[in-house]
Amino acid sequence: MKSQSDLSGTRRGRGAAAKSPRNMGARSHADIAAPRRSDPKMFVDILSGAPLSGIEAVRSIREGYPARILKSASSFFGVPDARIQNIAHVPASTASRLEKNEAKIDAAATERVYRMGTVTRMAIEVLEDEGAAIQWMRQPNRALGDIAPLELMDTEPGAVAVRQVLNAIATGGVA
Numbered sequence: 001m002k003s004q005s006d007l008s009g010t011r012r013g014r015g016a017a018a019k020s021p022r023n024m025g026a027r028s029h030a031d032i033a034a035p036r037r038s039d040p041k042m043f044v045d046i047l048s049g050a051p052l053s054g055i056e057a058v059r060s061i062r063e064g065y066p067a068r069i070l071k072s073a074s075s076f077f078g079v080p081d082a083r084i085q086n087i088a089h090v091p092a093s094t095a096s097r098l099e100k101n102e103a104k105i106d107a108a109a110t111e112r113v114y115r116m117g118t119v120t121r122m123a124i125e126v127l128e129d130e131g132a133a134i135q136w137m138r139q140p141n142r143a144l145g146d147i148a149p150l151e152l153m154d155t156e157p158g159a160v161a162v163r164q165v166l167n168a169i170a171t172g173g174v175a
Helices: 029-033 042-048 054-063 068-077 081-088 092-100 107-127 130-138 156-170
Strands: none
Touching: 042 068, 042 107, 054 107, 068 081, 068 092, 068 107, 068 130, 081 092, 081 107, 107 130, 107 156
16 A cells, blocks of 8 residues: 555656556555554545445444544544544544544544545545645635635535535646
8 A cells, every 4th residue: 555655756647657646555444443543644545445345334434533543534634633633533532532442533533534534545546646635625615615625525416516616627627
């Protein structure tokens, strides 16, 4: 599996046969839910593992992700823990307690983290550069009412709006 630094290399051309997060790893999202001691790349696993859909995604979300994934996502995006906790709707005290007890976040919070991962994967594919995608997700976007795409990951309608902007970028439309 590629490390975060390997993923953030130079910008690839559209026709290049470079590896995308979609085909880089064989890990499933179920692996993410399995308890492990220390995994700083936990959020990257969502991006680089085999994409889940349908029943597999539902099962993974219902099982819940370890609370450590919140800090992993914060580290991935380079944002304070509180920003990811807010998006996932997990209070700081709850996140701390769950992490200390090596417990999982609930299904609703897991779905928000899963959504963050799938939309970020799409941004990496469209922008063809992990660093550019991270920056794009963190910065306010005029097409989204001057709200950062990352801030819209707490709801599915917000994620739909972000995907529409990414589709417009991918097809050469105005975004």
